[in-house]
Amino acid sequence: MKTKESDTKTYLGMPLYRPKVGFFEFSSCEGCQLQIVNNESTLLDFLSLVEVVSFREAMTEKSDDYEIAFIEGSITRDDEVKRLKRIRKNAKILVALGSCACFGGVNQLKNRFKNLNWVKKEVYGRHPVDTEPVRAVEDVVKVDLKIYGCPVKKEEVEKSVLHIALGKSIEIPKYPVCMECKANENICLFDLGELCLGPVTRAGCNSWCPNSRAGCWGCRGPADDANVEYMKKIMKEKGFSEEAILERLECFGGFADFLKRKK
Numbered sequence: 001m002k003t004k005e006s007d008t009k010t011y012l013g014m015p016l017y018r019p020k021v022g023f024f025e026f027s028s029c030e031g032c033q034l035q036i037v038n039n040e041s042t043l044l045d046f047l048s049l050v051e052v053v054s055f056r057e058a059m060t061e062k063s064d065d066y067e068i069a070f071i072e073g074s075i076t077r078d079d080e081v082k083r084l085k086r087i088r089k090n091a092k093i094l095v096a097l098g099s100c101a102c103f104g105g106v107n108q109l110k111n112r113f114k115n116l117n118w119v120k121k122e123v124y125g126r127h128p129v130d131t132e133p134v135r136a137v138e139d140v141v142k143v144d145l146k147i148y149g150c151p152v153k154k155e156e157v158e159k160s161v162l163h164i165a166l167g168k169s170i171e172i173p174k175y176p177v178c179m180e181c182k183a184n185e186n187i188c189l190f191d192l193g194e195l196c197l198g199p200v201t202r203a204g205c206n207s208w209c210p211n212s213r214a215g216c217w218g219c220r221g222p223a224d225d226a227n228v229e230y231m232k233k234i235m236k237e238k239g240f241s242e243e244a245i246l247e248r249l250e251c252f253g254g255f256a257d258f259l260k261r262k263k
């Protein structure tokens with residue numbers, strides 16, 4: 001993936017800033033990184049934008065000389081804290097990649113259990129591992145940019161990197177998934193008797209799940225100004241149980257602040 005000076009790209013005749021980037025996984029399923037390597041149709045264009053110097057899932061070479069660090073996964077161990085701090089020191093820009101990195105993701109569900117020793121025993125039995133309550137990346141180090149989703153949308157990652165390379169601002173949708181769902185002319189799942197967090201979840205996935213007639217589980221976290229309390233009231237009026245609503249709001253960790261507020 002290394003390039004020579006003569007490979008320098010230009011845009012309107014100007015040399016294009018081609019940042020060195022590293023991808024680093026923490027506690028995760030590595031599905032977000034897989035999204036990047038799976039994007040075969042535009043992968044070569046993406047690689048012409050950046051110089052990838054570390055990406056365990058895709059290459060054997062490693063380097064600490066990078067400007068942008070993409071962090072996938074949540075932080076669940078002490079050695080991860082140390083490693084993350086080292087990466088933060090090396091990087092000019094640190095990007096939280098995906099719901100695990102942004103909010104703790106599905107991993108944070110274990111934080112519901114007060115007795116972590118019991119959880120460790122149930123999960124690992126006689127082979128205990130060193131695991132602490134799950135934290136989002138920004139709970140440990142400063143995060144410059146969050147790219148939401150479980151998994152991230154590869155187009156959004158590429159667009160963000162392109163904007164960094166061109167020095168343009170990065171706009172993440174502030175509005176909810178319902179806007180995209182309506183634009184896609186889907187039948188609203190509430191009309192089919194199903195639960196959906198689209199009205200309060202940040203758009204940007206092009207209503208991925210409702211397009212396939214599956215309700216949104218809020219993997220991109222809350223939209224700006226999301227009225228979660230009112231949404232809960234409407235869901236209850238439509239006959240959904242408190243348990244079903246909480247299960248959905250708790251799933252990816254993005255709505256944790258709203259759930260805390262209620263306690």
Ligand code: SF4
Pocket residue numbers: 028029030031032033072073097098099100101105106149150151152
């Ligand atoms: S956000 Fe989802 S896809 Fe990405 S690493 Fe976490 S669990 Fe996997």
Ligand code: SF4
Pocket residue numbers: 177178179181182186187188189190196197198199207210215216
């Ligand atoms: S299906 Fe979900 S995202 Fe689509 S309009 Fe209905 S509530 Fe909104």
Ligand code: SF4
Pocket residue numbers: 149150177201202205206207208209210215216217218219220221
């Ligand atoms: S519809 Fe909801 S759960 Fe599905 S990808 Fe979009 S934000 Fe995530």
